[in-house]
Amino acid sequence: MKPVKIAISSLTHGHTRKYFQTLHENPKLEWVAVSAESDKVRDVFLKSGYNVPCYMDEKEMLDAHPDIEAVVMASANNRHIHQFREYTQRGIHILCMKIPTFDMEEYDEIIRLVEESGIVCQIELEMHYNPVVERVKKLLAREVLGTISGFNATNITLSPVWAFPWQGVPEESYGKRIPLCEGNKRFRGGALSDHPHVFDMIRWLTNSEFDYIYAEVGPNLRTDIEVEDILLVNGKMKNGVSFLFDPSWSRLEERLEVPGPGWEIYPKRMEVNFSVSGEKGVMLADCFGPNVYHNGAPNDRYTVQYTYFDEWIGMMDEFIYCIRNKDNPKINLKWHKKTIEAMNACYESIYSGQPIYL
Amino acid sequence: MKKEEALLRLLEKYSVETKTPINIAYGWSLLNKQLQKNDVPLLTWRANRKFIELHKIVSGDTIENVCMLRFCSFGGKKWSLDALMYKEFDLCEYLGGGKIVSLHAVLNERLAGNIIVKLDNGIIGSVEVSVQAQPEEKLLDRHEIIARRGVASDLVTDTQISQSSIYTYTNTGASKYKDVDYELFGLNELEVEYIRSAFEVYKEPSQITKLQNQHAHLSVLVKAAFESNFKKQKIEIK
Numbered sequence: 001m002k003p004v005k006i007a008i009s010s011l012t013h014g015h016t017r018k019y020f021q022t023l024h025e026n027p028k029l030e031w032v033a034v035s036a037e038s039d040k041v042r043d044v045f046l047k048s049g050y051n052v053p054c055y056m057d058e059k060e061m062l063d064a065h066p067d068i069e070a071v072v073m074a075s076a077n078n079r080h081i082h083q084f085r086e087y088t089q090r091g092i093h094i095l096c097m098k099i100p101t102f103d104m105e106e107y108d109e110i111i112r113l114v115e116e117s118g119i120v121c122q123i124e125l126e127m128h129y130n131p132v133v134e135r136v137k138k139l140l141a142r143e144v145l146g147t148i149s150g151f152n153a154t155n156i157t158l159s160p161v162w163a164f165p166w167q168g169v170p171e172e173s174y175g176k177r178i179p180l181c182e183g184n185k186r187f188r189g190g191a192l193s194d195h196p197h198v199f200d201m202i203r204w205l206t207n208s209e210f211d212y213i214y215a216e217v218g219p220n221l222r223t224d225i226e227v228e229d230i231l232l233v234n235g236k237m238k239n240g241v242s243f244l245f246d247p248s249w250s251r252l253e254e255r256l257e258v259p260g261p262g263w264e265i266y267p268k269r270m271e272v273n274f275s276v277s278g279e280k281g282v283m284l285a286d287c288f289g290p291n292v293y294h295n296g297a298p299n300d301r302y303t304v305q306y307t308y309f310d311e312w313i314g315m316m317d318e319f320i321y322c323i324r325n326k327d328n329p330k331i332n333l334k335w336h337k338k339t340i341e342a343m344n345a346c347y348e349s350i351y352s353g354q355p356i357y358l
Numbered sequence: 359m360k361k362e363e364a365l366l367r368l369l370e371k372y373s374v375e376t377k378t379p380i381n382i383a384y385g386w387s388l389l390n391k392q393l394q395k396n397d398v399p400l401l402t403w404r405a406n407r408k409f410i411e412l413h414k415i416v417s418g419d420t421i422e423n424v425c426m427l428r429f430c431s432f433g434g435k436k437w438s439l440d441a442l443m444y445k446e447f448d449l450c451e452y453l454g455g456g457k458i459v460s461l462h463a464v465l466n467e468r469l470a471g472n473i474i475v476k477l478d479n480g481i482i483g484s485v486e487v488s489v490q491a492q493p494e495e496k497l498l499d500r501h502e503i504i505a506r507r508g509v510a511s512d513l514v515t516d517t518q519i520s521q522s523s524i525y526t527y528t529n530t531g532a533s534k535y536k537d538v539d540y541e542l543f544g545l546n547e548l549e550v551e552y553i554r555s556a557f558e559v560y561k562e563p564s565q566i567t568k569l570q571n572q573h574a575h576l577s578v579l580v581k582a583a584f585e586s587n588f589k590k591q592k593i594e595i596k
Contacts, residue, residue, distance in 0.1 A: 026372075027373045129540050130540065132537055136524065283525070285524040289521060290522070292408050292511065293511050294508055295509055305411050306411075307407035307408050307410075307411050307538075308538055310540055314540045
């Protein structure tokens with residue numbers, strides 16, 4: 001099979017680094033270029049040691065490499081709509097970061113652009129390629145727990161805003177500056193906007209859609225950012241499963257401009273855990289554990305050193321397969337729309353103080 | 359999915375050629391056998407993510423000036439004391455960054471053993487091994503590396519056994535699951551490390567000689583452990 005010629009655009013998304021090794025090692029990909037949105041992200045990329053041309057202008061990259069077939073759109077959420085317009089016009093397949101947009105009119109435009117151009121568009125929801133999630137899926141399919149009653153999930157992390165500042169700017173993260181509720185000085189676009197996985201996973205694993213959803217924000221841990229960092233979500237699925245999510249940035253971080261060792265203050269910088277209750281029993285799952293542990297450099301703090309992060313391999317395999325076989329990825333724009341609607345419903349619930357029916 | 363099938367699939371996926379005929383096997387399974395030129399004794403644990411990360415923690419100076427290792431490995435009857443010593447001695451050297459130059463072993467009828475080793479960089483280490491664990495499928499192990507700056511371990515603090523990723527408590531009892539590799543999903547941790555290490559050999563055949571040399575060295579160490587136990591003496595490794 002001819003390798004897919006691929007580029008990465010923008011380099012401003014927190015997941016950008018995860019792609020470097022996969023794009024470099026997968027023989028079915030030919031990594032031809034990157035574009036950087038700032039001198040800072042360009043310099044970080046150049047230090048990573050990959051011999052791939054880096055352009056400061058995205059259109060210049062596309063013009064210089066008309067053979068680019070696909071792009072990893074590693075940009076801030078508010079850049080996506082503009083990039084979709086550009087890439088679909090050029091017939092370039094898109095791997096889009098986890099939030100295409102929170103604006104549902106824009107979302108529909110994106111669906112239309114993708115359908116009319118005939119490109120493959122896959123959403124980066126990498127948990128679908130996590131081996132623990134795969135096992136959970138198989139156990140639930142085998143009805144090990146019988147009928148599910150309750151589904152609790154965490155997607156708890158540190159805050160990336162110091163390294164990826166757009167995630168703390170409401171217009172760039174949420175797309176607009178909307179207060180969390182009347183009289184609140186904080187705005188949409190924080191931890192909730194960063195954590196779609198739990199909303200996606202419950203749909204996938206319970207094979208049901210949201211019935212109603214309620215969300216509550218707490219006081220921020222970080223009093224100097226203008227987006228939410230602590231919140232809880234609960235509600236019911238249409239099949240009766242009750243749920244509770246914690247999608248907070250509840251792990252404090254050192255305010256590094258480039259993520260690296262010592263970023264975390266709490267030992268584990270990121271967790272996705274599930275606890276599921278069913279008629280035959282309960283299940284507890286840690287999607288990123290166990291690991292190894294140390295209290296060494298740079299800060300001599302007890303730290304979790306992760307032992308596997310291979311989700312990007314399976315995800316890119318599916319993207320390549322869909323491009324070459326003209327297939328539709330399982331996490332496509334239409335599937336993902338209901339996840340975005342549920343996240344928007346959380347913001348509406350926070351604003352109104354009441355549950356929102358979907 | 360069988361190991362061999364999974365390995366072939368991985369080699370094909372990454373376009374790795376397998377022209378050179380080699381005979382890959384767990385290193386410990388070749389103990390006391392005359393190696394043929396194309397025999398490749400795999401040190402499979404070196405491809406296990408937890409040991410890769412522990413190795414990085416030491417070699418990247420996240421912890422500095424290692425002084426002592428505290429390793430243990432308890433298996434069931436399908437394991438032999440020789441195999442467990444072979445593995446743990448190699449891990450002492452891989453994680454400790456040196457060669458074992460002496461050891462004092464106290465063994466009990468090939469069922470259990472307690473060994474103190476010393477590396478050429480001054481690090482000392484304890485190795486506890488046993489084949490009396492139940493159930494037989496899983497190894498119960500611990501690898502703790504103690505340095506002047508920091509401690510690293512594959513056990514989370516305040517626990518005595520390795521954690522799993524998933525636990526279920528249902529009307530049929532308790533179960534646990536640990537899946538470590540999406541590309542090789544369905545295979546257990548020991549099978550995954552076997553395939554990953556075999557894959558690396560096919561990808562980088564230049565490491566075959568190094569593996570054969572290390573196997574010869576580890577065979578000497580295992581033999582020395584039995585000699586030490588028999589003579590009730592510390593054995594210097596030449």
